[in-house]
Amino acid sequence: MKITFDNYEAYYLDYLEGNLNQQDAETLSAFLLLHPELQLLEDELPTLAPILETQLPTEIHTKIKAIPTSETEFSELAIGKIEGLLNEVEQAKLESFIEQNKRYENEFKLYKKTRLVADTTIIYPKKSALLKGRILPIKPIITILAAASVGVFIYLNLNTNNPNTKQDVAQVIHRQTHQKTIQTKHIENQNEKIQLSSSPTTNLNSKHSDSTLDFSNNEELTLPSSTYSNLSTTPVPEKDSIIQTQISQIKIEKTQQISNPIITSKEVNKNLFTSSFSETFDNLKELKDFFGIVKLTKVQKEEILAETNKLHERISNANLKAITLIEKYKQSVVDQFNAFFTSK
Amino acid sequence: MQLNCLIVKRTFLKLAEYNNLVEQHADGIYRFALKHLKNEMDAQDIVQNTYLKTWEKHETIALENGKSYLFTVAINLIRNYVSYEKRFTSEEHANHHSYNESSSQFDLKEILENALDQLPEIQKTVILLRDYEGYNYEEIGKITDLSESQVKVYIFRARKTLQGILKDQTLVV
Numbered sequence: 001m002k003i004t005f006d007n008y009e010a011y012y013l014d015y016l017e018g019n020l021n022q023q024d025a026e027t028l029s030a031f032l033l034l035h036p037e038l039q040l041l042e043d044e045l046p047t048l049a050p051i052l053e054t055q056l057p058t059e060i061h062t063k064i065k066a067i068p069t070s071e072t073e074f075s076e077l078a079i080g081k082i083e084g085l086l087n088e089v090e091q092a093k094l095e096s097f098i099e100q101n102k103r104y105e106n107e108f109k110l111y112k113k114t115r116l117v118a119d120t121t122i123i124y125p126k127k128s129a130l131l132k133g134r135i136l137p138i139k140p141i142i143t144i145l146a147a148a149s150v151g152v153f154i155y156l157n158l159n160t161n162n163p164n165t166k167q168d169v170a171q172v173i174h175r176q177t178h179q180k181t182i183q184t185k186h187i188e189n190q191n192e193k194i195q196l197s198s199s200p201t202t203n204l205n206s207k208h209s210d211s212t213l214d215f216s217n218n219e220e221l222t223l224p225s226s227t228y229s230n231l232s233t234t235p236v237p238e239k240d241s242i243i244q245t246q247i248s249q250i251k252i253e254k255t256q257q258i259s260n261p262i263i264t265s266k267e268v269n270k271n272l273f274t275s276s277f278s279e280t281f282d283n284l285k286e287l288k289d290f291f292g293i294v295k296l297t298k299v300q301k302e303e304i305l306a307e308t309n310k311l312h313e314r315i316s317n318a319n320l321k322a323i324t325l326i327e328k329y330k331q332s333v334v335d336q337f338n339a340f341f342t343s344k
Numbered sequence: 345m346q347l348n349c350l351i352v353k354r355t356f357l358k359l360a361e362y363n364n365l366v367e368q369h370a371d372g373i374y375r376f377a378l379k380h381l382k383n384e385m386d387a388q389d390i391v392q393n394t395y396l397k398t399w400e401k402h403e404t405i406a407l408e409n410g411k412s413y414l415f416t417v418a419i420n421l422i423r424n425y426v427s428y429e430k431r432f433t434s435e436e437h438a439n440h441h442s443y444n445e446s447s448s449q450f451d452l453k454e455i456l457e458n459a460l461d462q463l464p465e466i467q468k469t470v471i472l473l474r475d476y477e478g479y480n481y482e483e484i485g486k487i488t489d490l491s492e493s494q495v496k497v498y499i500f501r502a503r504k505t506l507q508g509i510l511k512d513q514t515l516v517v
Contacts, residue, residue, distance in 0.1 A: 079500050079504065114507050124373070124374035
């Protein structure tokens with residue numbers, strides 16, 4: 001563009017502000033050379049150029065540059081401060097603006113309050129319903145279920161068989177004791193006849209019918225006191241010490257023979273319950289506590305069903321074996337008593 | 345270089361991770377929904393449906409995206425719910441409800457709550473995600489399907505609106 005008397009001032013101002021490009025600056029210089037009366041003296045424009053950018057101290061320069069020019073800029077800076085987006089210069093800009101305009105201090109406080117804080121006392125009340133159950137490995141479940149089933153079966157089997165067993169043993173003991181008492185009475189009667197003693201004897205049969213064995217409450221198998229009393233209170237002649245010794249031995253050995261099998265039976269019970277059955281349920285409980293509610297997939301359910309059928313078969317076989325063992329055990333007890341009384 | 349070095353193995357949500365998401369974020373989603381819907385039962389439904397949908401897709405959700413996926417689902421459900429409610433709720437009732445709340449409460453926190461209700465849904469969503477959950481702009485953008493600059497603008501506008509409402513309310517008080 002050509003520089004004329006009408007527009008040279010605008011070019012001059014741009015030049016003084018440093019906004020004129022090289023080409024225009026050269027054009028302006030040429031124009032001023034042609035019209036030297038228009039050129040300003042050096043002391044008339046001494047400080048215009050340095051004020052603009054570079055020669056001010058950094059702090060003052062920053063502050064001058066930092067002052068927001070509008071309310072919108074203040075809002076941007078305030079929100080930027082809350083959001084943590086400002087750099088150092090921008091922060092200084094905001095601070096100086098607030099310092100110079102105290103009414104914006106309150107505005108800035110209100111901006112700070114727009115930061116929302118969650119109320120942590122509000123809690124979703126049905127959280128547990130959202131949780132999904134754990135899927136347990138299938139093999140341990142089957143093993144535990146199998147062990148539990150066998151344990152329950154044996155427990156029930158023993159519980160139903162034990163009283164009968166005890167009752168059977170009691171009947172055998174009762175019968176054998178009765179026979180032995182009769183034998184003893186017979187020996188005594190014979191002695192009476194031989195010695196023609198005048199001392200009276202107690203009728204052993206009178207109280208014998210009351211002697212029964214009670215196994216329902218006590219684990220230890222003991223003979224009723226009446227049975228012993230019938231034996232021990234019989235007025236035995238002093239001379240018949242052999243018979244008295246025999247009776248004492250019978251009492252002692254009988255007690256030992258009777259109690260030993262029961263102790264064995266208790267041990268069996270203990271092993272079955274404490275080591276197998278209760279531990280199994282403890283394990284189940286621990287697993288349940290650890291894993292929560294057990295939920296199985298359809299495939300796993302089918303697998304469990306198949307395994308359960310197999311187990312059912314195995315349990316049936318085990319049942320037969322267990323019954324056979326119990327019968328053998330009962331028979332061995334009866335045989336022991338028979339052998340004992342026969343030997344005596 | 346072996347091929348397997350280039351393969352990035354992605355881990356998807358499993359049962360344990362899903363349950364962790366329930367433990368850690370169910371309360372947050374509930375509060376988020378409650379802020380939008382102002383009704384406990386509705387907010388509970390939103391939480392329940394959010395987790396239901398998440399569980400249905402859990403095998404396809406990357407582990408690191410679990411939380412943002414939850415909020416994305418929740419926001420969509422809330423939007424659907426709000427648009428449904430707008431169709432069937434009379435405007436008169438809504439205005440009456442708003443008037444009662446704003447006229448009787450002068451506590452700053454409650455003023456802010458009311459001010460929050462006056463924001464457009466999208467602004468409310470982004471500012472809740474920002475302040476309640478601490479998401480950055482990029483994460484909020486992913487959740488809400490907005491660009492980062494859009495998120496920034498919405499947050500700016502939301503804060504400016506909230507500040508204006510607070511200013512007016514405190515002047516009244």
